[in-house]
Amino acid sequence: MDIEQAQTLWQPEPGWLNTASYGLPPEPAWTALQAALADWRVGRTSWESWDGATQRSRAAFARLIGVPVADVTIGATASQLLAPVAAALPAGATVVVPEVEFTSNLFPWLAQEPRGVHVRTVPLDKLADSVDADTDLVAFSLVQSSDGTVAAYEEIVAAARAHGALVAVDATQACGWLPFDGTRADVVVVGAYKWLMAPRGASFAYLAPALRDRLRPDAANWYAGVDPHTSYYGPPLRLAEDARRFDISPAWFSYVGAAPALELVAEIGLSAIHAHDVALANRFLVGLGRPPGDSAIVTVEVPGAQERLERAGVRAAVRAGRVRASFHVYSTEADVDLALDALTS
Missing domain, CATH: 3.90.1150.10 (Aspartate Aminotransferase, domain 1)
Structure with missing residues (x-):
C-alpha cells in the first residue's frame, strides 16, 4: 500500500x-474500537475476543523494531515499563541521560536516587562522549520530544558497549516513522498513542533476554502467568519464562484500536x-x-x-x-x- x-x-x-x-x-482501528464498544455496551461477547488484539499488537510491534515477539512485554505507559529496570539498578549505579530528556525516561531513574543511584545529565550531542567506565546505564529518547532531534543511536550504543553499560531507549517519538534496530538496545519502550496512532493506554517494551534475568516482576499478576487462563487463583507463583512475565493486565479497548493501527504501519x-x-x-x-x-x-x-x-x-x-x-x-x-x-x- x-x-x-x-x-x-x-x-x-x-x-x-x-x-x-x-x-x-x-479507519480500521476506529471501526474495530467502535465494534468493541458496541459489544461491551450490551454484553454481546467475552473479553477473550478483545484480548486477541493484545497479542496481534505485540507481534506487530516486534516486527516494526525487528525483535523476537517473545522479548516484548505490554503495558500502559513508557515510565511504567521502565520502572523494573530502574528498580534493578544496584545502589551506587550511575545513569547518564540527556539534559532535556522527557521525564518519562528521567523520573524512573531519579526516583532511585534515595538508595544511591546517581543520575548525570549531559548535552544530547555529548552523550556518547560522556559514557565512561563509571556508567552503568545510558538512557535517552531516540527522537527528542522537545524539538525533534534524532539521537546518534549507533554512536551512543557503541560507546555504551565499549564501557559495559546498558542502553535504555524511549522510542515513543520515533517508532512509527523512523526505522531502527531495536535489538541494538537492552530496553526499548514505546507509548503507542503517538506515531503508532493507537488509543492511549497501549505501550510496549523490548526487554533483552540478558537484561530480563536481572529484573524482578514486581507487578506480577494473572496476565503474566505462563498460562493466564490457569493463573486466576492461588499459589504457586507461575509466571511466563519470556518477556510476558512483565505484562500488566491490558486495557482491552486500547489494544483493540492498537492492533489494526500497528499492522497498517507495517503494511505501508x-x-x-x-x-x-x-x-x-x-x-x-x-x-x-x-x-x-x-x-x-x-x-x-x-x-x-x-x-x-x-x-x-x-x-x-x-x-x-x-x-x-x-x-x-x-x-x-x-x-x-x-x-x-x-x-x-
Whole structure:
C-alpha cells in the first residue's frame, strides 16, 4: 500500500500538525474500537475476543523494531515499563541521560536516587562522549520530544558497549516513522498513542533476554502467568519464562484500536512513511527559510506563531517556548502550506 492509498484511511481536519502529541486513528482501528464498544455496551461477547488484539499488537510491534515477539512485554505507559529496570539498578549505579530528556525516561531513574543511584545529565550531542567506565546505564529518547532531534543511536550504543553499560531507549517519538534496530538496545519502550496512532493506554517494551534475568516482576499478576487462563487463583507463583512475565493486565479497548493501527504501519512500510514525513517537515522548514533536517518533528521561532496558527486553524504544539510541528502519514502538502501561509503572511 502506498502513501496515497493509505491516506484514504484517515479523515483529519485540515491543519493537524501535532502527531507528536497524539496520532489520529486510521479507519480500521476506529471501526474495530467502535465494534468493541458496541459489544461491551450490551454484553454481546467475552473479553477473550478483545484480548486477541493484545497479542496481534505485540507481534506487530516486534516486527516494526525487528525483535523476537517473545522479548516484548505490554503495558500502559513508557515510565511504567521502565520502572523494573530502574528498580534493578544496584545502589551506587550511575545513569547518564540527556539534559532535556522527557521525564518519562528521567523520573524512573531519579526516583532511585534515595538508595544511591546517581543520575548525570549531559548535552544530547555529548552523550556518547560522556559514557565512561563509571556508567552503568545510558538512557535517552531516540527522537527528542522537545524539538525533534534524532539521537546518534549507533554512536551512543557503541560507546555504551565499549564501557559495559546498558542502553535504555524511549522510542515513543520515533517508532512509527523512523526505522531502527531495536535489538541494538537492552530496553526499548514505546507509548503507542503517538506515531503508532493507537488509543492511549497501549505501550510496549523490548526487554533483552540478558537484561530480563536481572529484573524482578514486581507487578506480577494473572496476565503474566505462563498460562493466564490457569493463573486466576492461588499459589504457586507461575509466571511466563519470556518477556510476558512483565505484562500488566491490558486495557482491552486500547489494544483493540492498537492492533489494526500497528499492522497498517507495517503494511505501508516504515521506509515509505519516513520519506513522506521528513519530506513534509523539510517543505515546512524550507518555506520558512530554514535548512532541511532529518526529523518528522521540527521547531521554529516565529513572532506570534501560536496565535497565527490558531487563527488559521492549524493545530500544533508549543514546547520549550517554540512552536513544534509534526508530520505523519495522513499529513499533506496542503497542511504544510496552510501553516506556511499563516506564519509568513
